[in-house]
Amino acid sequence: xxxxxxxxxxxxxxxxxxxxxxxxxxxxxxxxxxxxxxxxxxxxxxxxxxxxxxxxxxxxxxxxxxxxxxxxxxxxxxxxxxxxxxxxxxxxxxxxxxxxxxxxxxxxxxxxxxxxxxxxxxxxxxxxxxxxxxxxxxxxxxxxxxxxxxxxxxxxxxxxxxxxxxxxxxxxxxxxxxxxxxxxxxxxxxxxxxxxxxxxxxxxxxxxxxxxxxxxxxxxxxxxxxxxxxxxxxxxxxxxxxxxxxxxxxxxxxxxxxxxxxxxxxxxxxxxxxxxxxxxxxxxxxxxxxxxxxxxxxxxxxxxxxxxxxxxxxxxxxxxxxxxxxxxxxxxxxxxxxxxxxxxxxxxxxxxxxxxxxxxxxxxxxxxxxxxxxxxxxxxxxxxxxxxxxxxxxxxxxxxxxxxxxxxxxxxxxxxxxxxxxxxxxxxxxxxxxxxxxxxxxxxxxxxxxxxxxxxxxxxxxxxxxxx
Amino acid sequence: xxxxxxxxxxxxxxxxxxxxxxxxxxxxxxxxxxxxxxxxxxxxxxxxxxxxxxxxxxxxxxxxxxxxxxxxxxxxxxxxxxxxxxxxxxxxxxxxxxxxxxxxxxxxxxxxxxxxxxxxxxxxxxxxxxxxxxxxxxxxxxxxxxxxxxxxxxxxxxxxxxxxxxxxxxxxxxxxxxxxxxxxxxxxxxxxxxxxxxxxxxxxxxxxxxxxxxxxxxxxxxxxxxxxxxxxxxxxxxxxxxxxxxxxxxxxxxxxxxxxxxxxxxxxxxxxxxxxxxxxxxxxxxxxxxxxxxxxxxxxxxxxxxx
Numbered sequence: 094x095x096x097x098x099x100x101x102x103x104x105x106x107x108x109x110x111x112x113x114x115x116x117x118x119x120x121x122x123x124x125x126x127x128x129x130x131x132x133x134x135x136x137x138x139x140x141x142x143x144x145x146x147x148x149x150x151x152x153x154x155x156x157x158x159x160x161x162x163x164x165x166x167x168x169x170x171x172x173x174x175x176x177x178x179x180x181x182x183x184x185x186x187x188x189x190x191x192x193x194x195x196x197x198x199x200x201x202x203x204x205x206x207x208x209x210x211x212x213x214x215x216x217x218x219x220x221x222x223x224x225x226x227x228x229x230x231x232x233x234x235x236x237x238x239x240x241x242x243x244x245x246x247x248x249x250x251x252x253x254x255x256x257x258x259x260x261x262x263x264x265x266x267x268x269x270x271x272x273x274x275x276x277x278x279x280x281x282x283x284x285x286x287x288x289x290x291x292x293x294x295x296x297x298x299x300x301x302x303x304x305x306x307x308x309x310x311x312x313x314x315x316x317x318x319x320x321x322x323x324x325x326x327x328x329x330x331x332x333x334x335x336x337x338x339x340x341x342x343x344x345x346x347x348x349x350x351x352x353x354x355x356x357x358x359x360x361x362x363x364x365x366x367x368x369x370x371x372x373x374x375x376x377x378x379x380x381x382x383x384x385x386x387x388x389x390x391x392x393x394x395x396x397x398x399x400x401x402x403x404x405x406x407x408x409x410x411x412x413x414x415x416x417x418x419x420x421x422x423x424x425x426x427x428x429x430x431x432x433x434x435x436x437x438x439x440x441x442x443x444x445x446x447x448x449x450x451x452x453x454x455x456x457x458x459x460x461x462x463x464x465x466x467x468x469x470x471x472x473x474x475x476x477x478x479x480x481x482x483x484x485x486x487x488x489x490x491x492x493x494x495x496x497x498x499x500x501x502x503x504x505x506x507x508x509x510x511x512x513x514x515x516x517x518x519x520x521x522x523x524x525x526x527x528x529x530x531x532x533x534x535x536x537x538x539x540x541x542x543x544x545x546x547x548x549x550x551x552x553x554x555x556x557x558x559x560x561x
Numbered sequence: 562x563x564x565x566x567x568x569x570x571x572x573x574x575x576x577x578x579x580x581x582x583x584x585x586x587x588x589x590x591x592x593x594x595x596x597x598x599x600x601x602x603x604x605x606x607x608x609x610x611x612x613x614x615x616x617x618x619x620x621x622x623x624x625x626x627x628x629x630x631x632x633x634x635x636x637x638x639x640x641x642x643x644x645x646x647x648x649x650x651x652x653x654x655x656x657x658x659x660x661x662x663x664x665x666x667x668x669x670x671x672x673x674x675x676x677x678x679x680x681x682x683x684x685x686x687x688x689x690x691x692x693x694x695x696x697x698x699x700x701x702x703x704x705x706x707x708x709x710x711x712x713x714x715x716x717x718x719x720x721x722x723x724x725x726x727x728x729x730x731x732x733x734x735x736x737x738x739x740x741x742x743x744x745x746x747x748x749x750x751x752x753x754x755x756x757x758x759x760x761x762x763x764x765x766x767x768x769x770x771x772x773x774x775x776x777x778x779x780x781x782x783x784x785x786x787x788x789x790x791x792x793x794x795x796x797x798x799x800x801x802x803x804x805x806x807x808x809x810x811x812x813x814x815x816x817x818x819x820x821x822x823x824x825x826x827x828x829x830x831x832x833x834x835x836x837x838x839x840x841x842x843x844x845x846x847x848x849x850x851x852x853x854x855x856x857x858x859x860x861x862x863x864x865x866x867x868x
Contacts, residue, residue, distance in 0.1 A: 110673065187657075188656055188712060193647075
């Protein structure tokens, strides 16, 4: 790993040149998370303003109960994601290692921008009246999942590495969300003595910098650069069978065939899908509820946790933003015309979500119904509303296609992520069934509109072809 | 203050490339095995071999992208393991496929990359004319062929003294391909640069390159000047190749064998051959197929197969 600091004028000017890119449209173009990051930065600003006002009259403990300080943490995560995408585009380029100084310059610039972004977000929170070393500590703790993501370059990593790092990253993110919503973690993090936080801040910044500065090594390591053709050309030393050998080890089920439209690289297994939906939310709530965090009885902890877990049943995959496989599957002729194809994609998604959403909703509702306990009629109403909202949220992802012919990737990603977060903060556990009812119906209406109108619009747009 | 003019800081004092006993494995697969060769200044060397023969691995090691397991690679007298920046600046690389930099506009990217080389002379107008790229177009919106042309411009913009091209013309149309080969020829004559080019367009390589480096299953099986190859490589056709084989001098290299012929290297007109032997000048593609065909242990012939 090279030193973070440039060693001479040449390296310094290289780094400045790389830094300048962050002020140009090069940073904005092809950075799909940018819109989402901006939304959360604005929300973080709003939170800081609320805290600032509240702290004039209330204690920090009381003020934090009403201010969603987690917005700053999510903003930090998305900013890191934007920086990662931008620097990955340059550092991961096929010609980049041959250009003297480019890899180091880009890595240094990314590390510097990363730290500036964290300091800026911490400063934003500190504006509310909290000590900067504490807000920095809180922001950095919440950036830990993003540090893991620096180890998962978007395109160049193997699927296994990407899978492992994504699972670790999501696990850490969910863990932090749970800590935030179920415990007094924000209050704890924002009231630590400087003696603890300043060394911790420095250590975490060092960790982040190291993760970024070693990115060129990982992107262009021998493992990443191993030629794929080197293993394919050897002459077979066995007699070829007379019949054509099967490529697939076994037939795909009807369900898997349909799901290929959504994720061709890894057709989903119906049993796994159903089991995950049935057990994942409940297990997550129960495990977290059994941890000795927060106050009150087990039932109270479950009740306190459940609103924060709503995102588990609403978060969407990239079924609309990832359309690179569409042209190839269209040419198979299996799905008919362009319009039929898009309708088949939407039907496949509906097919999946109508099976999994009820299970996920049930899984989330069961612990809170049993341990809170909730009245059956109340629980039933909450569950029905959540289900309606979840189904609607699923089909909100293609919303941009209603108003734009060719929406930028960032807008689609924002439309995929934002509804899930809206549901995270507006759910029956927080708003109450009566207020949440219209919200759920609004989601359902939007989803229905998209389901019936968007396919014909998408059928008339360009599909990804020969583009990155 | 460090010297900004890192282009051609001194006259080259060493061979552009010296590879000695290079080995490289991926797990249990040996991609390169005891590879040795050098490239002199002004030489244009063709790297020839089937898919998977080890060409890209060799190029990856030469450029320092892959770490060799054994042997050594020196670029202008410096080990590739610790290549100083000023030496790296004397090299250029064209990948098989250009990836990354998608958010830049063409002109922005050219300026951005050029700045890493310090002060550069004006870009060769012939190169720009050949590339025929809209400077305002975004890189991600270029077609595959246009991206490849941009990759070539980026690699040649700083007039490298050693240029490595890994299948550079695979996605170019015939016009662009032919024009590029002419451009490369002019470039080497103008600058005296050394070139290592891997391609499957054999006619281009035969026309352009002064030396041929045949790679088969991780080994360099033939390293020969193109003229010598043309002059001394022949098919020797005879009804009984075994009899022919016994009559050939020991220093003649057998490159390949057919049921009724041997492909030999080192042929001269005064060679004494058994009666009935026909000498045929090989087609370059035929010779390539024969030389680079994988060698396996001879299979036991079944009576059916023999029939």
